[in-house]
Amino acid sequence: MTRRDIFAKQARVLKALANESRLMIVDRLNRGECTVGELTELVGSDASTVSKHLALLRAHGIVEDRRQGNLVYYRLLTPCVCNFFTCATQVLKERSR
Amino acid sequence: MTRRDIFAKQARVLKALANESRLMIVDRLNRGECTVGELTELVGSDASTVSKHLALLRAHGIVEDRRQGNLVYYRLLTPCVCNFFTCATQVLKERSR
DNA sequence: TGGCGACTTGGCCATATAGCCAATAGAGTG
DNA sequence: CACTCTATTGGCTATATGGCCAAGTCGCCA
Numbered sequence: 001m002t003r004r005d006i007f008a009k010q011a012r013v014l015k016a017l018a019n020e021s022r023l024m025i026v027d028r029l030n031r032g033e034c035t036v037g038e039l040t041e042l043v044g045s046d047a048s049t050v051s052k053h054l055a056l057l058r059a060h061g062i063v064e065d066r067r068q069g070n071l072v073y074y075r076l077l078t079p080c081v082c083n084f085f086t087c088a089t090q091v092l093k094e095r096s097r
Numbered sequence: 098m099t100r101r102d103i104f105a106k107q108a109r110v111l112k113a114l115a116n117e118s119r120l121m122i123v124d125r126l127n128r129g130e131c132t133v134g135e136l137t138e139l140v141g142s143d144a145s146t147v148s149k150h151l152a153l154l155r156a157h158g159i160v161e162d163r164r165q166g167n168l169v170y171y172r173l174l175t176p177c178v179c180n181f182f183t184c185a186t187q188v189l190k191e192r193s194r
Numbered sequence: 195t196g197g198c199g200a201c202t203t204g205g206c207c208a209t210a211t212a213g214c215c216a217a218t219a220g221a222g223t224g
Numbered sequence: 225c226a227c228t229c230t231a232t233t234g235g236c237t238a239t240a241t242g243g244c245c246a247a248g249t250c251g252c253c254a
Contacts, residue, residue: 010182087177142244
């Protein structure tokens with residue numbers, strides 16, 4: 001695996017997070033698991049859209065789901081992604097100087 | 098500024114980093130400032146493409162440039178973005194489990 | 195001032211993304 | 225089984241992205 005491949009993979013992970021709706025989802029999940037329904041209401045997009053966001057996060061190993069009855073619960077698998085919030089904030093601060 | 102606005106802004110920062118070429122650039126700059134020429138060679142894309150990547154990073158307050166003679170040097174303004182590498186790696190590890 | 199090297203900007207094209215609506219799938223319940 | 229509720233998948237469209245080529249800008253030095 002070349003150095004370049006690693007950057008490509010890391011870029012895909014970042015891309016998976018680089019979306020307003022998905023950040024909202026991650027932020028919510030960081031405070032505990034919850035259902036797709038709750039996330040849908042939070043995000044305010046169509047349920048299908050939210051479902052696709054979740055599928056994408058799952059495909060990247062960022063979240064995990066479990067079905068209980070007819071509800072599906074999602075939870076954060078790699079909480080370290082929340083460091084991104086801190087850094088993104090730092091960058092925003094820097095820009096406004 | 099609503100909570101949602103903040104997520105939108107943070108998403109834009111992440112997006113600015115979510116690209117293989119730009120990650121290569123950031124990684125290189127993390128080891129010290131350098132010229133556009135060197136970055137162009139490193140990335141292996143057209144000079145114009147690299148220039149646009151740099152403009153984007155600059156617009157987001159991630160890098161800064163200074164001209165010296167007819168060379169332009171770029172340097173990292175917010176080194177914390179390099180934490181992303183660590184976390185992205187963690188996510189990749191998680192996915193491969 | 196004319197030319198050259200180093201970057202940047204404008205224009206264009208192919209692909210990827212995020213959204214919605216409609217249709218489908220799964221689990222529980224009458 | 226029929227029906228409902230929850231979530232996912234398929235299909236479509238509009239917009240954004242990243243790449244290259246060509247043209248323009250900026251500083252230096254004949």
